[in-house]
Amino acid sequence: MKKNFSTIRWILLAAGIVAILGLTGMNVYSLYALRNQSIDSQKENKKLQVAEFADKARNRFRTPFNGLLSKDIEKLEETYRQTGQFTPEVFTILQNAASDSIYEGIYFIPANTTNCQNIDLFQKYDATSNRLIMAPGKNDIICDGMGMARTRMRVLMEEYNYNNKIIFDTHRSMTIALVNLKDDSVFGYLTMPTNMEYLISSYLQPTLDQKFGTEQNSGITVWLRDWTKEKIIASSDPSTSYDRQKVQFTQKFPDLFDDWYLAVAFTTDPMIAASNKTLFKNLIVLGAAFFLLLGALIFMFITAQRERELAERQAGFLANVTHELKTPLAVMQAAGENLADGRVDNKERLKAYGNHIHSESIRLRKMIEKLLDVAKADTNQSLIELQPVHLNTQLQKYIEEHAEFIKEKGFTLETSISDDVDIVMIDTDSFETIIGNLMENAIKYSGDEKYIGISLEQKGSKVELRVKDRGLGIPKKSMKHIFEKFYRAEDVLTANTKGHGLGLSIVKNLVEQNGGEISVRSEENKGSCFTIRFPVAHESDIEEYYLSNPVEPDKLTQDSSEYVG
Incomplete structure (x- = not known):
């Protein structure tokens, strides 16, 4: 069941990650799609501007002759045959057009002219x-313009319903065919x-x-190019050189400038840059x-995993500590009953029973003290009284008190304690607990x-x-957990040793509380080395301590010779 729940948690985590990745991917796609749509819209808008420019260029030629469509060409032809001149209405249009610098002149060629190239003089307005x-x-x-118009009108005349037709000879000229709709014939050509200088430069x-x-x-460069001569005629940005590789689309001029076209390159438009x-x-x-x-x-997920692991360790701890508490109590209870019933009267057995009760009571006391230390640490109620201490003296004292016990356990104790160490500010009871737990672990494992x-x-x-x-050492995977409450390295250490997973947690807490x-x-199967570092006490801290905790002069000289000497 436990394994099934673990599998379900991993499946839900994977599903959550996939969902986040999916939603993020969809949002990224939407953002890029929106950005591309905005860029495409900007490009289409630029293309429309280029097309508008081409239309405007065509209309620039046509506009001066606006109004010609409404004139009576039959009347114009009759007047011309009689007087050799146009009607006043048409002259008014020609007068307006002649003032436009885009034309070098306005020439008229009757439709019945047979050989234009041999004419020396033309009728000019x-x-x-x-x-x-x-x-x-x-x-x-002039003759090329008329020739193109004549050829074009031969094709159009059968179904043509307007009184004039504008025809361009590329960029060289514009010719207007004047059509008499009554007899479906061309009366003449205005060329x-x-x-060119005005057209391009002005x-x-x-x-x-x-x-x-x-x-x-603008984010766009437009070149006006003559493809027959491979020449750039004009450019929206003369500082940008023409490059065929940069051109992204071309725009032709409708009905005129057959040899010319607009080459367009998109660059970084301010709107696109903003997008x-x-x-x-x-x-x-x-x-x-x-x-x-x-995250x-x-x-x-990790928190839930840790909470689950902690709960499992706590459950294991409760089961273990219950057993550990019951064992000495059961031993003391059995020994007490035997003594109370008077069953034991031999002195040696009495002494053995007494030692047994004493050792089990000490074992019980140590377990209870550990539990109290953990409880105090959890509630920040540990009573830490920092005082100036020579750690070498304090450590030597501990070793002397426990040397016999260590020897009885069959251990070789090797010490290297320097006499030249400065005073530190620590709580002596805490130090006893710290060194005691580390020694206990060294013996136990x-x-x-x-x-x-x-x-x-x-x-x-x-x-x-x-x-x-x-000793046995600590597995690498357990190194980061050994100072956690209730944690015990699996398999290697717990199989053959008793413990509650509290010792190192208590040690770390007390070390940190003492600064x-x-x-x-x-390393597994090679042993462990625990290193504790305490900061050297400042003279001001030592002085403050003795001012608030006065001691007899002899004791002060004995315990703190480095400070007063």
């Missing part, structure tokens, strides 16, 4: 006189050569600058929450070689006490 006059022109640009470049700005401000920053912050918060939840879950080594020396500002044995520290080195 003169804004000053508001009339058509004969003037020289660029034959190749406007493009002012329109396209400033418009790119205004709409997109620098790469740092990345927000994502980073959210990931930090999510990561912190993940580790907090995972809390593992902490609760001895192996075949019955050896105990005790050394005392000063190292800097610490007085160091070592108790060493060559010291304890450590241990151990």
Whole structure:
């Protein structure tokens, strides 16, 4: 049953971890999806801006001729045949268009012109006189524009329902075919050569600058490129060199600039940078929450495990101590009954019974004292009275009192106690308990070689006490638990020895209450070495003690010669 509960706990822990990982993964995915959606939205918005720029460029050519659609081309043709000029309404439109610097001029070629390249003089609109006059022109640009328009209109005329059609010869010119809808024929062609310097320097470049700005401000770089000449005509950020590898999409101009296109590269947009920053912050918060939840879950699991182990050790301790208390009581009770009934009258047997009762009562007293020490430690009621002490003298006194007992147990005791150690402030009763418990453990867990080594020396500002044995040693897995209450190393130590798991817990508690520290080195089947370090007493502490606890001069000189000498 116990094993089943342990398995269930591990399964629940694993399920909890999987749930946390799953939820965290879903949140991370959602954050990245939201961030990518935001970036894609920003890119689509930029693409729309580029498309708007291309449309705006086309409309820049068309706008000056707004209103031509509503004019009567049949009337215009009739007026031209009669006077060689256009109607006043059309001249008004041409006058407005002629003022636009994007055109180098407005030329008219009748539809019945057969060989444009042989013409020396073209009819050109003169804004000053508001009339058509004969003037020289660029034959190749004007005639090419008219030729393209004528070819295009041959295809469109059968189903064309508008009185004009705008046709571009790439970036060179714009031609308007004037259509007489009554007889489905083209009356003539208005051709406007493009002012290239104005188009690039005064329109396209400033418009790119205004709409997109620098790469740092907009997160986008737009190049206007002539693919036939592999040349960059204009750029939204002249400081950024064109690189084919950077281009992420291209945009053509609708119906014009066939040799040109817009090449676009996305860089770090401020909005995208803000999205990345927000994502980073959210990931930090999510990561912190993940580790907090995972840590809390593992902490609760470990705490529950420890509580269970402690409860098991307490239960084992209660069973053990009950047995240990009952044993001496039963022995003393049996011996007392025999003595009370008068069954024993032999002196030697009387003495044996008395010794038996005495030893069992001492054993019982020690167990009760340990229990009281633990209870005091748990409630912080230990009465610690610090006083100036020469540890070498105190330790030598303990060894002399217990040397016979140690010898009777068959142990070899090796000591190395330095006379040159400073005074420490400790409680003498605590020291007796500390050294007593360490000696008891050394004896209890001895192996075949019955050896105990005790050394005392000063190292800097610490007085160091070592108790060493060559016994069973402590398993590595148990080292971190040996100072816990009720803990006993399994299998190796508990199998053949009696104990309650209290001794080392009491030792550590008393050492720390006396301002010291304890450590241990151990190796299985080779023994253990416990090291205790107490700080050297300050003169002010010694002086304060004797001021509050006056003693006779002879005793002061004897016990504290280093202080008063």
